[in-house]
Amino acid sequence: xxxxxxxxxxxxxxxxxxxxxxxxxxxxxxxxxxxxxxxxxxxxxxxxxxxxxxxxxxxxxxxxxxxxxxxxxxxxxxxxxxxxxxxxxxxxxxxxxxxxxxxxxxxxxxxxxxxxxxxxxxxxxxxxxxxxxxxxxxxxxxxxxxxxxxxxxxxxxxxxxxxxxxxxxxxxxxxxxxxxxxxxxxxxxxxxxxxxxxxxxxxxxxxxxxxxxxxxxxxxxxxxxxxxxxxxxxxxxxxxxxxxxxxxxxxxxxxxxxxxxxxxxxxxxxxxxxxxxxxxxxxxxxxxxxxxxxxxxxxxxxxxxxxxxx
Amino acid sequence: xxxxxxxxxxxxxxxxxxxxxxxxxxxxxxxxxxxxxxxxxxxxxxxxxxxxxxxxxxxxxxxxxxxxxxxxxxxxxxxxxxxxxxxxxxxxxxxxxxxxxxxxxxxxxxxxxxxxxxxxxxxxxxxxxxxxxxxxxxxxxxxxxxxxxxxxxxxxxxxxxxxxxxxxxxxxxxxxxxxxxxxxxxxxxxxxxxxxxxxxxxxxxxxxxxxxxxxxxxxxxxxxxxxxxxxxxxxxxxxxxxxxxxxxxxxxxxxxxxxxxxxxxxxxxxxxxxxxxxxxxxxxxxxxxxxxxxxxxxxxxxxxxxxxxxxxxxxxxxxxxxxxxxx
Amino acid sequence: xxxxxxxxxxxxxxxxxxxxxxxxxxxxxxxxxxxxxxxxxxxxxxxxxxxxxxxxxxxxxxxxxxxxxxxxxxxxxxxxxxxxxxxxxxxxxxxxxxxxxxxxxxxxxxxxxxxxxxxxxxxxxxxxxxxxxxxxxxxxxxxxxxxxxxxxxxxxxxxxxxxxxxxxxxxxxxxxxxxxxxxxxxxxxxxxxxxxxxxxxxxxxxxxxxxxxxxxxxxxxxxxxxxxxxxxxxxxxxxxxxxxxxxxxxxxxxxxxxxxxxxxxxxxxxxxxxxxxxxxxxxxxxxxxxxx
Numbered sequence: 001x002x003x004x005x006x007x008x009x010x011x012x013x014x015x016x017x018x019x020x021x022x023x024x025x026x027x028x029x030x031x032x033x034x035x036x037x038x039x040x041x042x043x044x045x046x047x048x049x050x051x052x053x054x055x056x057x058x059x060x061x062x063x064x065x066x067x068x069x070x071x072x073x074x075x076x077x078x079x080x081x082x083x084x085x086x087x088x089x090x091x092x093x094x095x096x097x098x099x100x101x102x103x104x105x106x107x108x109x110x111x112x113x114x115x116x117x118x119x120x121x122x123x124x125x126x127x128x129x130x131x132x133x134x135x136x137x138x139x140x141x142x143x144x145x146x147x148x149x150x151x152x153x154x155x156x157x158x159x160x161x162x163x164x165x166x167x168x169x170x171x172x173x174x175x176x177x178x179x180x181x182x183x184x185x186x187x188x189x190x191x192x193x194x195x196x197x198x199x200x201x202x203x204x205x206x207x208x209x210x211x212x213x214x215x216x217x218x219x220x221x222x223x224x225x226x227x228x229x230x231x232x233x234x235x236x237x238x239x240x241x242x243x244x245x246x247x248x249x250x251x252x253x254x255x256x257x258x259x260x261x262x263x264x265x266x267x268x269x270x271x272x273x274x275x276x277x278x279x280x281x282x283x284x285x286x287x288x289x290x291x292x293x294x295x296x297x298x299x300x301x302x303x304x305x306x307x308x309x310x
Numbered sequence: 311x312x313x314x315x316x317x318x319x320x321x322x323x324x325x326x327x328x329x330x331x332x333x334x335x336x337x338x339x340x341x342x343x344x345x346x347x348x349x350x351x352x353x354x355x356x357x358x359x360x361x362x363x364x365x366x367x368x369x370x371x372x373x374x375x376x377x378x379x380x381x382x383x384x385x386x387x388x389x390x391x392x393x394x395x396x397x398x399x400x401x402x403x404x405x406x407x408x409x410x411x412x413x414x415x416x417x418x419x420x421x422x423x424x425x426x427x428x429x430x431x432x433x434x435x436x437x438x439x440x441x442x443x444x445x446x447x448x449x450x451x452x453x454x455x456x457x458x459x460x461x462x463x464x465x466x467x468x469x470x471x472x473x474x475x476x477x478x479x480x481x482x483x484x485x486x487x488x489x490x491x492x493x494x495x496x497x498x499x500x501x502x503x504x505x506x507x508x509x510x511x512x513x514x515x516x517x518x519x520x521x522x523x524x525x526x527x528x529x530x531x532x533x534x535x536x537x538x539x540x541x542x543x544x545x546x547x548x549x550x551x552x553x554x555x556x557x558x559x560x561x562x563x564x565x566x567x568x569x570x571x572x573x574x575x576x577x578x579x580x581x582x583x584x585x586x587x588x589x590x591x592x593x594x595x596x597x598x599x600x601x602x603x604x605x606x607x608x609x610x611x612x613x614x615x616x617x618x619x620x621x622x623x624x625x626x627x628x629x630x631x632x633x634x635x636x637x
Numbered sequence: 638x639x640x641x642x643x644x645x646x647x648x649x650x651x652x653x654x655x656x657x658x659x660x661x662x663x664x665x666x667x668x669x670x671x672x673x674x675x676x677x678x679x680x681x682x683x684x685x686x687x688x689x690x691x692x693x694x695x696x697x698x699x700x701x702x703x704x705x706x707x708x709x710x711x712x713x714x715x716x717x718x719x720x721x722x723x724x725x726x727x728x729x730x731x732x733x734x735x736x737x738x739x740x741x742x743x744x745x746x747x748x749x750x751x752x753x754x755x756x757x758x759x760x761x762x763x764x765x766x767x768x769x770x771x772x773x774x775x776x777x778x779x780x781x782x783x784x785x786x787x788x789x790x791x792x793x794x795x796x797x798x799x800x801x802x803x804x805x806x807x808x809x810x811x812x813x814x815x816x817x818x819x820x821x822x823x824x825x826x827x828x829x830x831x832x833x834x835x836x837x838x839x840x841x842x843x844x845x846x847x848x849x850x851x852x853x854x855x856x857x858x859x860x861x862x863x864x865x866x867x868x869x870x871x872x873x874x875x876x877x878x879x880x881x882x883x884x885x886x887x888x889x890x891x892x893x894x895x896x897x898x899x900x901x902x903x904x905x906x907x908x909x910x911x912x913x914x915x916x917x918x919x920x921x922x923x924x925x926x927x928x929x
Binding site: 011014015018019022023026027029136137139140141142143144145148149151152156163240243244246247250251261262264265266268269270273274276277280281284285288 | 781870907910
């Protein structure tokens with residue numbers, strides 16, 4: 001188990017290192033950082049001085065290590081727009097994003113998993129077809145279209161709910177529904193196919209053939225086994241709690257991390273973009289790590305510890 | 311007369327890992343195999359699955375490089391796999407596979423696949439050449455327009471044979487060429503192989519677990535066990551009076567109505583190259599094993615009638631082991 | 638490293654087979670896509686106006702049937718530009734981008750997958766590390782970062798979208814090529830003396846093509862959605878060019894007064910992605926039961 005944990009931790013660290021390297025490479029490929037930061041109209045002497053001050057004339061590998069060290073120290077640079085630390089700018093937006101994505105995650109789980117299980121258990125029934133049709137719709141209707149349609153109906157036509165902003169909990173309803181419904185569709189489709197695959201296995205047929213009640217077969221054999229692949233996609237959803245609302249926050253003018261990212265990209269505010277990139281990568285990697293550990297709990301075969309065969 | 315191909319002390323190792331971070335253990339698929347292939351003659355290679363027969367075949371063809379030892383074709387070492395010289399040499403060394411359907415490209419017609427080696431080696435590859443090859447292996451010309459899945463198993467193996475013969479190789483390695491075929495077809499393909507060899511005069515390495523098939527085609531037979539040759543000699547000698555206890559067990563397993571004596575049932579675990587016993591690899595399953603067998607691996611040494619045997623006991627006085635024949 | 642569970646050779650259609658009747662859904666999907674393709678190809682011919690042409694006297698005119706007239710079938714936008722004309726050109730841009738990006742992704746992924754299968758060792762480890770890397774980050778975030786660093790141009794945008802899903806092709810190509818190299822037709826052709834070009838170009842690639850094409854039909858709608866999402870955010874196709882997503886983005890400002898500006902491109906996006914996915918599912922069932 002320790003060895004398993006160590007190898008996962010190593011891979012997690014490797015992925016973060018690759019993201020940092022990616023940011024460094026992209027930053028260097030995108031042009032002369034001095035010119036970008038000083039602006040196109042900066043006098044040439046100022047640019048030269050800047051290059052010297054920031055060590056931009058040093059060999060690339062030295063710059064790379066300095067860059068890496070700075071990031072490890074939590075120094076992620078300053079926003080070009082207001083000169084504040086990028087990390088503070090991002091951090092103060094996180095609660096707003098989580099206020100949307102966490103309720104949305106509950107909707108996804110509460111709707112998606114039961115719908116998928118029920119559809120699989122009643123394969124080819126009316127329920128199955130309805131769930132699948134909704135799931136396909138959930139995939140093909142992009143979130144900005146769904147969000148705008150909801151605004152058109154509930155805010156413009158009916159006037160029940162506000163169309164954007166963050167003044168009260170009522171402002172969160174439409175964005176949360178937009179996020180939750182789309183994700184629930186994906187999850188339902190995935191759960192259904194995981195469940196169908198498990199139900200087709202011989203151990204299910206054996207358990208059922210030897211007289212175990214069907215309800216018990218589903219509870220004790222099918223659900224735990226179908227949970228294994230489903231955990232992966234749920235882990236991905238948890239990992240994107242911070243990044244998952246880029247489009248929806250923009251539709252509803254919700255001041256979260258996603259909105260900040262879009263504005264920063266439009267303004268080429270590189271420090272902020274890089275900070276969000278690393279934050280997203282870190283949450284993603286951590287949730288993958290948790291998923292891997294959960295696998296160990298759910299699937300005894302993956303536990304490397306010698307605890308005797310079953 | 312110099313041999314067509316000589317292999318000396320071939321060793322092939324694989325590294326097997328247990329678990330993601332487990333220690334890698336060495337698996338010796340081949341542990342010092344030497345053999346000689348004469349022009350126009352057939353050497354049969356028998357043994358159970360996992361004993362290294364197929365690995366031997368691939369090393370002899372030069373498809374893989376041995377970890378120890380050397381293969382020399384007409385006195386020159388094999389070029390490294392994938393090199394230009396190696397590719398050119400493929401015209402002279404060819405192979406017939408166990409699974410003809412897998413060895414053929416399902417999307418291409420038989421004709422175009424038979425023509426492929428000719429195209430690769432820059433030889434005339436017209437309809438006439440293809441037709442001649444197809445008829446030579448007993449297919450009709452119109453089989454050339456068909457796709458692999460439209461032929462029967464025997465016909466597919468004939469097609470594979472036609473493709474292998476296209477460049478008139480000097481050596482043909484047949485790796486279990488009949489074991490995937492229906493029993494009724496096996497004899498036809500065997501006869502075809504012998505007929506083709508007689509006509510074309512190529513050398514053959516015939517690999518099989520089927521002792522009778524090997525006997526039918528071979529001029530010499532080598533019996534393999536866990537990566538080594540344990541007995542080698544003329545087929546009649548080896549089959550009539552096997553000297554190595556393992557060869558005896560193999561022979562006794564053949565159904566043979568008039569034969570006296572019983573079948574020798576091998577006890578113990580089937581051989582596992584990852585866990586090779588000390589001394590003679592066969593000793594845990596050998597009814598005759600003595601203390602020496604556990605400690606010292608027997609060398610392949612000439613026996614009285616000119617065959618080679620690797621057994622401490624076989625080289626001891628003869629009467630002793632004849633009695634032990636029926637265990 | 639997880640092996641791709643796709644080592645089974647793809648099922649190849651026999652030349653003669655009994656033709657099953659096309660399901661209704663597939664017919665609808667095919668006709669819609671044909672319509673879209675024709676629209677994209679004939680945009681210059683069928684568009685009633687240039688997509689930048691202004692008709693200032695008919696600003697925010699409603700579509701026909703909602704109080705509009707024959708001059709602007711789908712109405713006009715805030716500058717009096719014809720929505721139908723803009724829609725037609727947007728379809729062309731979006732399809733072009735999606736086609737280009739899908740092809741780029743398939744080409745990059747397949748090449749890297751085949752390289753990994755051919756060289757094994759370090760090359761393979763490097764490719765697999767890249768695969769893990771791109772699978773571990775949401776692509777939208779990656780795409781946004783690259784756009785922030787490099788700024789926006791149409792060429793870069795298409796290339797960037799092409800990176801979407803490359804790792805899927807790489808996985809599939811590597812898995813199938815390793816399988817073929819290990820024991821099948823590819824090993825047989827190799828020992829005939831064929832060059833790697835011949836082995837990969839004439840044997841492996843044609844054999845795995847059907848699997849790759851199915852993957853492309855699955856990636857295509859995702860790319861349409863990505864493109865329209867980024868363009869909606871104002872970070873994709875830039876004016877004066879127009880795409881389905883950017884039309885929705887601009888139309889959003891007039892959601893209350895002129896919802897048709899937004900609804901027309903939005904429905905095209907939804908119907909098109911739906912049709913390509915439906916067609917992809919149908920193709921997958923027919924061509925390649927090993928894909929899931």
